[in-house]
Amino acid sequence: MFDKIQLGYQYNELEPYIDAATVETHYGKHLQTYVNNLSALLEGHDEIAKNKTLEDILSDINSIPESIRQGVINQGGGVANHNFYFSILSPNPKKAPEGKLLEAINNKFGSFEGMKDKINNVSIAHFGSGWGWLVIDENGELEIITTTNQNSPLSINKEPLLTIDVWEHAYYLKYKNLRAEYVKNIWNVIDWSKIESIYEGYVK
Known part of the structure; x- marks a missing residue:
């Protein structure tokens, strides 16, 4: 339903600042666990995600049923925060804004x-x-x-x-x-x- 982003770089390409083992574990294990947990949490709640992005859901968190709201905050936030984090990293970054x-x-x-x-x-x-x-x-x-x-x-x-x-x-x-x-x-x-x-x- 909601998945992790595709990395725009290989695991080792952020070295020496972030090592390949960390990127592989962080992205492939930790983030994947949040994706899996969020999918399990939303089973039977198809109406929550219908025509919505994960960002839409987190922006209107009080509309989520109270029984699963904290779970969505934890697991959905885990997916969204990590996807965002990995999306702004690059092996060939622009080092300063203009x-x-x-x-x-x-x-x-x-x-x-x-x-x-x-x-x-x-x-x-x-x-x-x-x-x-x-x-x-x-x-x-x-x-x-x-x-x-x-x-x-x-x-x-x-x-x-x-x-x-x-x-x-x-x-x-x-x-x-x-x-x-x-x-x-x-x-x-x-x-x-x-x-x-x-x-x-x-x-x-």
Whole structure:
């Protein structure tokens, strides 16, 4: 019903910043488990997904029956968050934004480096499992937030632009307990051309 995205790169192509074993395990095992669990959860609830994307569902989470709502938040968020994360990574990324997005970043955070520092700080400091995000808020402004577990920004009326997965399975095989090193290195494979495209589609 809802599946994982097709990667635009091979498992080893994000090295040395993210190792092949981590990408293979993260994408092929962890993400697949969320896909399988979500499919099982939605059996007998075909009306929920009819003519809707997973993003539509997470954006209107209170319409989901209470009996499965938390499961959809957990499993659906697991699919959507991971699909988004893998979609903005590239072995040949554009390393910095330009145009309207850069202008918005400078206006909000002072500079591109200032924004990176803020995302790094909240991602490194986030307690337990979760995500660091650059989002567009309900007023069309850029905002840096974290979410816990698999909670999606979509469920609090925020549009994802960039995310850093800070669940241990995203980095532990290579970085062990050094979350900060992983967070700082991931910028080498974040593709700003993809993020610009999302932003420009939202603000046009």
